[in-house]
Amino acid sequence: MKKNSLFDSFILGSQQLNNRVIMSPMTRTRSSAGDEPNALTAKYYGQRASAGLIITEAVNIAPHGKGYLWTPGIYTTGQIEGWRHVTDQVHDNGGKIFAQIWHVGRMSHVSMMPGGEAPWGVTNEQAVGWDVFAHDEHGKLTFVPASVPRELRTDEIPGLVNDFRNAFKNMKEVGFDGVELHAANGYIFEQFMNATLNTRTDHYGGQTVGGRLRFTLEVVDAAIEVLGAGNVGVRLSPFGTYNGIPDSDLMEETYFALIHELQNRGIGYIHLVYELLPKGNIEQAVFENETLPVKLLKRTRDIFKGAIIWCGGFNQEKAQDALDTGLVDLIAFGRPFIANPDLVERFRHKWPIAVADRSAFYTRNGEVGYTDFPFYNAG
Numbered sequence: 388m389k390k391n392s393l394f395d396s397f398i399l400g401s402q403q404l405n406n407r408v409i410m411s412p413m414t415r416t417r418s419s420a421g422d423e424p425n426a427l428t429a430k431y432y433g434q435r436a437s438a439g440l441i442i443t444e445a446v447n448i449a450p451h452g453k454g455y456l457w458t459p460g461i462y463t464t465g466q467i468e469g470w471r472h473v474t475d476q477v478h479d480n481g482g483k484i485f486a487q488i489w490h491v492g493r494m495s496h497v498s499m500m501p502g503g504e505a506p507w508g509v510t511n512e513q514a515v516g517w518d519v520f521a522h523d524e525h526g527k528l529t530f531v532p533a534s535v536p537r538e539l540r541t542d543e544i545p546g547l548v549n550d551f552r553n554a555f556k557n558m559k560e561v562g563f564d565g566v567e568l569h570a571a572n573g574y575i576f577e578q579f580m581n582a583t584l585n586t587r588t589d590h591y592g593g594q595t596v597g598g599r600l601r602f603t604l605e606v607v608d609a610a611i612e613v614l615g616a617g618n619v620g621v622r623l624s625p626f627g628t629y630n631g632i633p634d635s636d637l638m639e640e641t642y643f644a645l646i647h648e649l650q651n652r653g654i655g656y657i658h659l660v661y662e663l664l665p666k667g668n669i670e671q672a673v674f675e676n677e678t679l680p681v682k683l684l685k686r687t688r689d690i691f692k693g694a695i696i697w698c699g700g701f702n703q704e705k706a707q708d709a710l711d712t713g714l715v716d717l718i719a720f721g722r723p724f725i726a727n728p729d730l731v732e733r734f735r736h737k738w739p740i741a742v743a744d745r746s747a748f749y750t751r752n753g754e755v756g757y758t759d760f761p762f763y764n765a766g
């Protein structure tokens with residue numbers, strides 16, 4: 388059987404991707420005043436349009452969903468117009484672009500919240516030991532502990548779902564090809580889905596799997612309603628503990644129940660971020676030395692018939708090995724896309740891959756470390 392190459396096209400929902408190299412979502416904290424994407428944002432994504440699909444940095448649905456300074460929103464006129472330039476630039480360069488959307492839930496700080504209110508929590512339990520980047524009480528920019536959140540009242544949740552719905556409408560309006568829900572890494576969706584953290588006693592509560600999944604599925608349904616199921620993806624980090632997500636014996640049950648629900652709804656893709664790759668050859672890892680993540684992937688593949696994207700620590704060789712297993716369809720690359728706007732062409736021609744210094748990830752210095760990484764010059 389012919390194996391798929393990273394450079395083969397792929398049908399995702401109703402669209403054709405030019406290749407299977409996906410740009411994974413990366414917060415770059417470079418938005419302008421009013422959390423607006425700007426001309427550099429458009430240039431940055433436009434430069435990377437040869438990716439099979441770009442998934443943007445996480446985008447805020449409302450001021451109360453923000454947990455990091457200078458992250459873009461999609462709820463004001465200025466923000467919406469800023470994104471229109473981004474999607475135009477990517478489409479003009481022949482690419483496809485989904486927006487990643489999030490609400491940080493408890494992972495915020497009072498200095499960033501509207502009116503200095505407490506972050507919105509699934510419960511009022513603080514993410515102890517986890518910091519966010521914000522202004523301290525002296526107005527100094529630094530890492531500060533995530534604030535004690537306020538437990539959302541049940542009657543506030545439909546409004547929150549509606550904020551997501553409005554964001555989806557704005558995304559459609561500015562020409563995004565689809566949306567990815569950021570249900571990984573300990574933000575609001577994971578906060579609801581975790582049985583240990585979610586001690587709510589209402590019908591969004593963690594005692595039942597239906598309660599744990601209710602909020603996430605309501606938002607998924609709103610996305611489907613606005614954008615169509617094939618244009619919706621969900622990012623998950625099963626068994627992740629980032630941002631203080633506690634251990635739970637029910638993680639596997641919750642995860643597979645969610646995958647079944649997503650399959651029933653026919654969404655376009657599931658995007659798994661997990662450092663699944665053991666050292667060496669992925670086929671060996673799958674077939675001779677089956678690790679928990681690989682089992683997870685196999686069962687996911689059995690249940691879910693849409694596309695599966697896998698992300699985390701890939702280089703070209705490991706990515707091709709992963710595709711060869713047949714367990715995943717698309718590979719997402721994060722850090723390699725920072726310093727290589729032409730990553731796909733570099734892979735194709737075996738040109739050297741540049742490595743971005745960590746200091747470039749979140750600096751706010753105009754083009755430096757953002758749009759000034761050159762395309763490879765083969766000449």
Ligand SMILES: Cc1cc2nc3c(=O)[nH]c(=O)nc-3n(C[C@H](O)[C@H](O)[C@H](O)COP(=O)(O)O)c2cc1C
Nearest residue numbers: 411412413414444445660699700701720721722748
């Ligand atoms: C600077 C930076 C910002 C990131 N921001 C996000 C984000 O906004 N949303 C998200 O889901 N993951 C985010 N991630 C995680 C990446 O999407 C990816 O999962 C991770 O970097 C592992 O992939 P890699 O080894 O190819 O870099 C970020 C990673 C980096 C390096």
